[in-house]
Amino acid sequence: MSSEISIGDEIKDGFKETFKWVQNNLKWLSELEAFYRERAKLEKEYSGKLAHLTSEYFGKKSAFTVMLSVGDTPTTTPGSLEAASLVAWNEILSQTEKMSQDHNQLAQEFEFQVGDQLVALSRKCELLASTINGSNNALVEKRDKAYSGLEKAKKLYDEKCTQMESARAKQTKSSSDRTQRKADDREHEMNIAKNQYLVKINQANRIKDKYYFQDVPEVLDLLQDLNESRTRSLKTIWATASSVEREMCKRIEARLSTADSVVAQNKPSLDSTMFVKHNLKDWKEPADFQYVPSSVWHDDEQFSVSSGAELQDLRVRLAKAQQTYDQMHGFATSELEDLSSLNKQRQGVRAQENANGEQALALLSKYARSLTSYTSHESSKLEALVEIESIQNNVPEEHDLSTDGIDLDKLGKKSGVFNRFKKSLTISSDKKSVAEDTGDMSSAISSESKGRQSHHGLSFLRGRSRAKTNDSSFSANTGGDANNSVEQTDSTKNAVLYDYQKQDDDEASVSVGDGFSVLTLDTGSGWTKIRNESTGETGLVPSTYIEVREKPRTNAPRAPPPRKSAASRTVQAIYGYEAEEEGELSIQTGDSINVLRDDDGSGWTFGEVRGVKGLFPTSYCK
Known part of the structure; x- marks a missing residue:
């Protein structure tokens, strides 16, 4: 190309x-x-x-x-x-x-x-x-499968909500233990269906992002390579x-x-x-999928874990997702090595204006076959990762999500040993997360190219980063063997492992020895947004070029809309707080704050005081 x-x-x-x-x-x-x-x-x-x-x-x-x-x-x-x-x-x-x-x-x-x-x-x-x-048809099929899965999960959730409402109606007419048990069972089934629906929303959104920002551009570049190779041969x-x-x-x-x-x-x-x-056109990214409550059961988008039944279902799903992630990670890692080698050869062809067209076409054939297999495994890996993230980040900390003791063989699934995952992932109340995700691709390639090829390099590095303040606890493995590359003088101070010269306006340059602070953690794109304290520059840098050691500040989540049936109440500030980011609310000791949305487990409450709305620390009030 x-x-x-x-x-x-x-x-x-x-x-x-x-x-x-x-x-x-x-x-x-x-x-x-x-x-x-x-x-x-x-x-x-x-x-x-x-x-x-x-x-x-x-x-x-x-x-x-x-x-x-x-x-x-x-x-x-x-x-x-x-x-x-x-x-x-x-x-x-x-x-x-x-x-x-x-x-x-x-x-x-x-x-x-x-x-x-x-x-x-x-x-x-x-x-x-x-x-x-x-290859394109396979990508479209994968995307549509995620969309279809979302529709089925929504349909199942609505059915369970209807069954729950029916059971509740019967309970009001009869107070027997049997009707009570049936009502409880229907509520558990409804909650499980809801959790599955929420996971499918996250998966569909992530697959949608991958399709439009990574898969489709890669296929288009293959078509461009084909046409340009045809011209070379001609x-x-x-x-x-x-x-x-x-x-x-x-x-x-x-x-x-x-x-x-x-x-x-x-x-x-x-x-x-x-x-x-002559073919440029206005294009808008399709909107993200959002949680849609049942018409008969008004609820918010929070995970439901009201009993051991929902928790056990989530633990089983987590174990299955871990196993799938491990398997797909192995496949994708092996295939990525082949893609990296072939891509290096593609770069060499692109650099030669008079490159041999026959050799270019043969190389593209190999690349297309490898890419089809890799993107399929990577999509499956991404779905598993999103499910792990969704469960980890949305189940309250007091619930034990440990997968120890879950035997997937007894559940009738294919046997699979995920020893590496058990060693690297301990899911408990502190919500530690794996140190590997879809950033593996950029990790493998960036060490070879020493920087992102912004528009014309490794096109499968592209892909939108969904870097939200509290979106994910997963981050790319930026540690590796960094101990052999840079002297660690302070175990809590971030370190630059390799020099990097920015190649896009949204990137930042760093050098070994520079100090930096993290603005947005890597959530799977292979890039971390930082502020270079030595130069004052802010922007994206490859996650594999730095080591993040600082404990990130728990940022305020984006302000959600009020609940449909939120009861009005007020709290009193016992400490003053000065807003540090857009969307936060400054409060003074003694303020009476109108609560618009209760704390969802993030440590922040959404409220209003003196006509201003925003998020404030829950622990600062009583």
Whole structure:
């Protein structure tokens, strides 16, 4: 792929139009093949029919100019402009028209050295396009499966809510122990269904983010690579045709030199640049999925753990998620090594303007196959990670989430040993979390590239970071063997392990020895937002380049809307508090504060005083 532009970065969710554009260009190869086959015949008949042929193909080129240059449905028409490949092709036709007196000995060379090569190139490109299309279908299927799972979980939750309401109605009519037990059972089932629904919401949101910010751009870049590799191979074929003509007909040397000069200017990225320019469109990310309470059971989005039944269900789900995470992590780690090696080779091809098109296509074929398998395992790993996060971060601390004693074999599931996970993850009331997540990818690659390739590097590093103040306790493993890389003079002071020079406006530069504070922890993107205390600069740095040792401040969560049936009450401030962030509320000793939303376990309460609303520390009031 070109280092000048990336379709995956520029056009979001544009697989359909991009794939159609690439198909148009692949079909165009058959037109070129037909041209050279016909020309080989016409060479025997000399100038008259050769002139007629070039005139015919001028018309064909004109008919397909818009589709080949900017696709079938451009947002901006190109006017009289043509893609660089078409300009080169136009020049070849013009020079061919002047070669009407060339003798017919070119016929055999055109048949074997041009026509057959175009057929082979077309077949290879079409096979790779089919592979990429299959990869995209798999990604869409994975996304839609997450959406479908969310819909089923919502439907189940609504059904359980209805059953609960029915059981409660029967209880009001009969106070027997049996009706009471049935009502309790229905409530447990409803709570379990609700918890599953909340997990599915988080999973669908995370899969949605991964699809639009990582998977789709990667597939689009593969299509771009395919089209640009096709152009490279086409340049080689055109050069071969020119060489044959020079050897067989010295009289047309000047004309072919002119054609070559135009073909040489046909950089693989020029067609992509024109396509992007005429297909830019406004695009908004689809909204996140939100919790929707049942119409018959009004409740908020908090996890329900009102009895041992819900807690046991969560512990079983946690154990299963741990096992899945461990398995998928092993698969993805192995596949990531292959992708890293192949991606390094891709970088080398991109850096060579005259790289061999055949080798580029072969490399892309290997990369596409590896990517399909890797993204599937990574998505499964992400779902498991989100489920672990969701349960860890939403179950009150007084509940024991330890998975010790849960035998998944007895539950009828496939046997799987997650010893590594048990060693690295102890889930208890203090909610410690794994030191590995979807940032593994950036961890493996950043040590090789020493920095993020912002727009044109490893495109699978992209992906939106859902870095919210209290979104997750999971963070990328930034420790590693850092003890061997930097002297730890203070076990509580953050350390820079490697120098990093920023490559984007939202990044920050750091050097070994700089002090920094953490603004937003890494939540799976492979990047941490910091403030460089040595330079005053704020921004993102690779998580593997730093070691975070400080205990982060418990930030106030984003202010939630009032509950539907929240009862009005007030509390009195026993200590003063000065707001430190937007969304917080300053209070003074003795203030009477109207509570709009009770503490949800975060240590913060949402209230109003003197007409101002915000979050304040719960422990500062009584």
